[in-house]
Amino acid sequence: MAAPFDKTDDSVVVIIGTGAGGGTLANELAQKGISVVALEAGGRYLPQDFLNDEWDSFGQLAWTDMRTTSGDWRVAKDFSNLPSWIVKAVGGTTTHWAGASLRFQDHEWKALTNYGALEGANLLDWPIDGAEMASWYDKAEKKMNVTGTNDNPRLPGNNNYKVFSAGAKNVGYQEFHTGNMAINSRDDQDRMMCQQTGFCFQGCKWGAKWSTAYTEIPEGEATGNLEVREKAHVARIVHDDSGKVTGVEYLDENGDMHMQAARIVCVAGNSMESPRLLLNSASTMFPDGLANSSGQVGRNYMRHLTGSVYGIFDKPVRMYRGTTMAGIIQDEAKHDPSRGFVGGYELETLSLGLPFMAAFLDPGAWGREFTTALDHYENMAGMWIVGEDMPQETNRITLSDAEDQWGLKVANVHYSDHTNDVAMRNHAYDRGMAIYDSVGATRTLPTPPYPSTHNLGTNRMSENAADGVVNKWGQTHDIANLFVSDGSQFTTGAAENPTLTIVALAIRQADHIAREMSAGNL
Amino acid sequence: MQDTKSPKGLTRRELLSRATAAGASFVIGAGYVAGRDAAWATEMNAMKPESFATLAQMARDIYPHDQVADQYYAAAIKGYDTQEQAEMAEAGLGKLNTLAREMKGSDYIDIGWEADRVEVLRAMQDDPFFQTVRGGLVTGLYNQKEIWPIFGYEGESYSQGGYINRGFDDIAWIG
Ligand SMILES: Cc1cc2nc3c(=O)[nH]c(=O)nc-3n(C[C@H](O)[C@H](O)[C@H](O)COP(=O)(O)OP(=O)(O)OC[C@H]3O[C@@H](n4cnc5c(N)ncnc54)[C@H](O)[C@@H]3O)c2cc1C
Ligand code: SF4
Numbered sequence: 001m002a003a004p005f006d007k008t009d010d011s012v013v014v015i016i017g018t019g020a021g022g023g024t025l026a027n028e029l030a031q032k033g034i035s036v037v038a039l040e041a042g043g044r045y046l047p048q049d050f051l052n053d054e055w056d057s058f059g060q061l062a063w064t065d066m067r068t069t070s071g072d073w074r075v076a077k078d079f080s081n082l083p084s085w086i087v088k089a090v091g092g093t094t095t096h097w098a099g100a101s102l103r104f105q106d107h108e109w110k111a112l113t114n115y116g117a118l119e120g121a122n123l124l125d126w127p128i129d130g131a132e133m134a135s136w137y138d139k140a141e142k143k144m145n146v147t148g149t150n151d152n153p154r155l156p157g158n159n160n161y162k163v164f165s166a167g168a169k170n171v172g173y174q175e176f177h178t179g180n181m182a183i184n185s186r187d188d189q190d191r192m193m194c195q196q197t198g199f200c201f202q203g204c205k206w207g208a209k210w211s212t213a214y215t216e217i218p219e220g221e222a223t224g225n226l227e228v229r230e231k232a233h234v235a236r237i238v239h240d241d242s243g244k245v246t247g248v249e250y251l252d253e254n255g256d257m258h259m260q261a262a263r264i265v266c267v268a269g270n271s272m273e274s275p276r277l278l279l280n281s282a283s284t285m286f287p288d289g290l291a292n293s294s295g296q297v298g299r300n301y302m303r304h305l306t307g308s309v310y311g312i313f314d315k316p317v318r319m320y321r322g323t324t325m326a327g328i329i330q331d332e333a334k335h336d337p338s339r340g341f342v343g344g345y346e347l348e349t350l351s352l353g354l355p356f357m358a359a360f361l362d363p364g365a366w367g368r369e370f371t372t373a374l375d376h377y378e379n380m381a382g383m384w385i386v387g388e389d390m391p392q393e394t395n396r397i398t399l400s401d402a403e404d405q406w407g408l409k410v411a412n413v414h415y416s417d418h419t420n421d422v423a424m425r426n427h428a429y430d431r432g433m434a435i436y437d438s439v440g441a442t443r444t445l446p447t448p449p450y451p452s453t454h455n456l457g458t459n460r461m462s463e464n465a466a467d468g469v470v471n472k473w474g475q476t477h478d479i480a481n482l483f484v485s486d487g488s489q490f491t492t493g494a495a496e497n498p499t500l501t502i503v504a505l506a507i508r509q510a511d512h513i514a515r516e517m518s519a520g521n522l
Numbered sequence: 523m524q525d526t527k528s529p530k531g532l533t534r535r536e537l538l539s540r541a542t543a544a545g546a547s548f549v550i551g552a553g554y555v556a557g558r559d560a561a562w563a564t565e566m567n568a569m570k571p572e573s574f575a576t577l578a579q580m581a582r583d584i585y586p587h588d589q590v591a592d593q594y595y596a597a598a599i600k601g602y603d604t605q606e607q608a609e610m611a612e613a614g615l616g617k618l619n620t621l622a623r624e625m626k627g628s629d630y631i632d633i634g635w636e637a638d639r640v641e642v643l644r645a646m647q648d649d650p651f652f653q654t655v656r657g658g659l660v661t662g663l664y665n666q667k668e669i670w671p672i673f674g675y676e677g678e679s680y681s682q683g684g685y686i687n688r689g690f691d692d693i694a695w696i697g
Pocket of ligand 2: 183196200207208322684
């Protein structure tokens, strides 16, 4: 049967969320001839709708529904209801994302084995490894047209990169370049090449950057097998007496409740909303929430340790011109415990416009120490730290007492740094400042983490059902026809930006679901 | 938000002759606040002119940028000059002046040195009124497109074809 599908049609796969994970999975299944209904809480915005303006774009795309925070991370104080900067729109956070697309390093799939048990950390090995994932990464890089792979040339370096790479060379680094970016470096796949507009975080108005909003979703829809229902907020996943899920209840934009039947349900609402939904779906049979026999739903929330370093120079840089994140130093990404911490970190170029710089450079700060830094905005260069943070059981998503506009309990996000995170961040600050000092910075600013953009780990993958929520296919240990398809599957975070891995896992999961469906197992 | 015309059609000379000085930067008259040079003026809807001038000074002292003219600070706080907000603002400024008199012996706006005013603000920085004003300025001040060029930020670039042919890599002082 072709889309649109009937709400009582229980042969469809229902996917919740259309971001990196859900959007990719939707297209992959549709291409295989499987009927898919994708429910997306946000509306649909395309390149012609995107806005070259930081706050206006934030207002257009960002998830601003209520959330609460706790823990000793600074975000809980400065942005108590905005723990995360993610998107509520068709395409999810792949509208806002910068495009950095890196594979995990082999050792990162086996963090427990390679780092050893760390006090306070809930480390675990992934049930999959680099060899297993290699061919899926190949497919993801092709799909996303990643620079530096498949003969795609790398992007040219912008002003910010030139400062960054000169510093990298001065301090003796060897692995630096303009990155592996899911941004067209030439016209390809019916999408234009990057025009260096510098608003990658606001949605690419040229469509040069890969986003499921204008690649996967329309491709899937073109098959006739995918129906995307936008402004459809899933409130609850429902199940039958045998414990199999049978469909979802969702609210339309007027707040009217609907029920969509399903053969399989795939949760891909990002690592804050996915566990929230499983917890909000508690029933008499599953009083602790769906798929939560391990008690791990919502736990081990990871966000990459992050942090930024800005350097101020005596001459103009104009870092905001050109691709926002096309620049990387990988020398510190290795696991080298002699530095005083396990795991590693990437350094990547980053720029914020003046309005966001004012909001995020040192939240809450005021007076001349703060304003003299902004006075030299034009002379600033910037970089971002992306490092592996430790999974901790107590860093978690729970249901808050607060309710959203639909009367549903919202996610509380609790996060405190592990000592390993602090040691790594301090090391990275030192290196970042040394890089800029070496090219003549007159002032450097080690900047605290922003609200989370990389949200990981709250429904983690594990070999044993007792240790996590999903198995190596993203299928929940407890319920065979319930899957998790987003970044919340991550067992550990690795040092790399997560989206390429989320996409590779989604392609692989689609393959598995199709195989199991035709074998009659699902 | 910015009134370019003088209040009630006053000429520049009339405006200056009817006004009295408020601190170093502002003059106030019946129902308006203006710059000392009368280059800009804004009519009051709900706040007392002296309170508005004090708030504008407070805004500048929180986020001081010597190259940014007073009118932008005035625009950033104009939202307090409404029926809904004025009472809260007047009360907060009352507290500020009490503290200023205790610590420095005069109303806030009459304290001559920024460092002395900042001392008063530091003593008040955990107060919800201070936090409201500071938090509001983050967008109220820095999201005014008119001030972006002062900081060297060029804003929107799509309509001009991005920077691909407009200097994305034009840095000259680095190899
Ligand atoms: C500014 C920024 C820059 C970034 N840059 C990079 C980068 O360079 N490289 C990289 O790898 N990653 C980057 N990221 C992170 C990347 O965008 C995310 O890791 C990725 O999009 C996560 O995919 P996901 O499928 O888990 O969730 P998302 O892409 O966030 O999609 C989740 C979707 O689910 C929807 N949803 C949630 N709950 C419900 C519900 N109950 N009912 C219906 N729909 C629901 C949401 O509205 C959303 O559309 C960046 C993120 C940001 C914010
Ligand atoms: S810099 Fe390139 S990728 Fe980024 S928004 Fe502009 S055109 Fe798109």
